[in-house]
Amino acid sequence: MLEKTGVPEPEQVKKITPSEERFQKGPVAVVECFQNIPCDPCRYACRQGAIKEFEDINDLPVIDHELCNGCGLCISECPGLAIFVIDATYGKEEGLIKLPYEYLPLPGQEEEVTGIDTEGQAVCGARVVKVQNTKALDRTPVVTLAVPRQHLMRVRSFVRKGGE
Ligand code: SF4
Ligand code: SF4
Incomplete structure (x- = not known):
């Protein structure tokens, strides 16, 4: 399914999901990278050493969720x-x-939007808490959404009211 649609299988997502204990400790990165492609900037973005060294540039990233402090520096680097x-x-x-x-x-901040999943299906209402768009992010802004807790592992983007 992934090769054809770009949508990962639930089993693939399960494998990279942090443990419930780790989630309870605070923010943590979820790396949903499932295809072996020549790419590794995430490895160099992480100052905590949470993303392990790649032996080969085609390797999938491996993250140690215990070393990750949820800083988010890797988001716009990917x-x-x-x-x-x-x-x-x-x-x-x-x-x-x-x-x-x-x-x-x-x-805008506090804007009400619709959270969508990796297939583009509407999941739930969501609220924009923060929008970061500094030069350092290099044209990949980072948006923080508040969503119902049960949808944290489902919502992966959003659409604005009116379909934008
Ligand atoms: S969120 Fe921060 S600490 Fe965690 S993997 Fe990304 S860069 Fe490293
Ligand atoms: S930067 Fe993104 S796409 Fe590239 S290996 Fe890391 S997680 Fe995968």
């Missing part, structure tokens, strides 16, 4: 837009997802 930072400790009902977002116009 040309595959495959890295997300999830904070399941944000609130009782809501958690946060930091995601790369390369569409214009950018949403």
